[in-house]
Amino acid sequence: MTQDDMKKAAAKAALEYVTVGSIVGVGTGSTANHFIDCLATIKGRIDGAVASSLETATRLKKHGIEVIDMNMVDVMAVYVDGADEATRYLHLIKGGGGALTREKIAAALSTKFVCIVDESKMVDVLGDFPLPVEVIPMARSYVARHFVKHLGGEPVYRTGFTTDNGNVILDIYGLSIMEPVKLETELNHVTGIVTNGLFARRAPDVLIVSGKNGIQTLT
Numbered sequence: 558m559t560q561d562d563m564k565k566a567a568a569k570a571a572l573e574y575v576t577v578g579s580i581v582g583v584g585t586g587s588t589a590n591h592f593i594d595c596l597a598t599i600k601g602r603i604d605g606a607v608a609s610s611l612e613t614a615t616r617l618k619k620h621g622i623e624v625i626d627m628n629m630v631d632v633m634a635v636y637v638d639g640a641d642e643a644t645r646y647l648h649l650i651k652g653g654g655g656a657l658t659r660e661k662i663a664a665a666l667s668t669k670f671v672c673i674v675d676e677s678k679m680v681d682v683l684g685d686f687p688l689p690v691e692v693i694p695m696a697r698s699y700v701a702r703h704f705v706k707h708l709g710g711e712p713v714y715r716t717g718f719t720t721d722n723g724n725v726i727l728d729i730y731g732l733s734i735m736e737p738v739k740l741e742t743e744l745n746h747v748t749g750i751v752t753n754g755l756f757a758r759r760a761p762d763v764l765i766v767s768g769k770n771g772i773q774t775l776t
């Protein structure tokens with residue numbers, strides 16, 4: 558079983574959380590793309606989808622799934638998305654694909670946040686995967702210096718990449734994140750940072766981990 562097969566299996570397992578007549582929030586990335594393909598098989602039973610990125614919106618539309626503006630939605634019954642790293646405490650690093658801000662808004666709007674990963678994403682401590690931080694372009698150097706002086710880690714500018722919101726990404730290498738909720742809260746207060754890739758304050762309600770031995774569901 559390849560890693561991609563495991564991603565597909567996790568995506569398929571998430572379909573169980575989709576309820577008839579609901580609006581479904583959809584994340585970004587290769588695992589989320591598999592979920593979109595699964596969602597297409599039941600598209601007649603949902604009212605539409607909210608996309609966490611332009612890329613996701615395009616894929617949903619290609620499948621003939623109606624994409625609803627996030628501002629038109631009070632609440633989403635379920636939001637399904639992948640992650641770059643996850644712990645058994647259901648804390649995540651996200652934003653490898655650069656869609657972290659819209660993903661965090663979608664997670665906040667959702668009643669049930671279902672995260673789908675293959676087993677390679679499971680870690681004991683977050684931080685081997687560089688933490689993505691979306692930054693207002695003119696604050697890039699200030700925020701990078703702030704990390705070096707006060708928070709640690711090595712900020713690396715993601716060259717040639719602009720987010721759907723017109724901002725830039727700093728990837729912070731070398732962190733060992735022992736207290737994800739605390740760090741997420743601290744980063745929420747740094748001027749110039751739009752969003753950090755820690756999903757710990759609004760963690761998923763369900764983590765579906767797909768491995769060689771099958772599916773494990775953590776809550």
Ligand code: 5RP
Nearest residue numbers: 586587588639652653654656
């Ligand atoms: C995008 C994300 C993705 O969920 C994360 O990068 C995982 O991607 P993939 O499913 O391709 O491994 O946060 O911003």
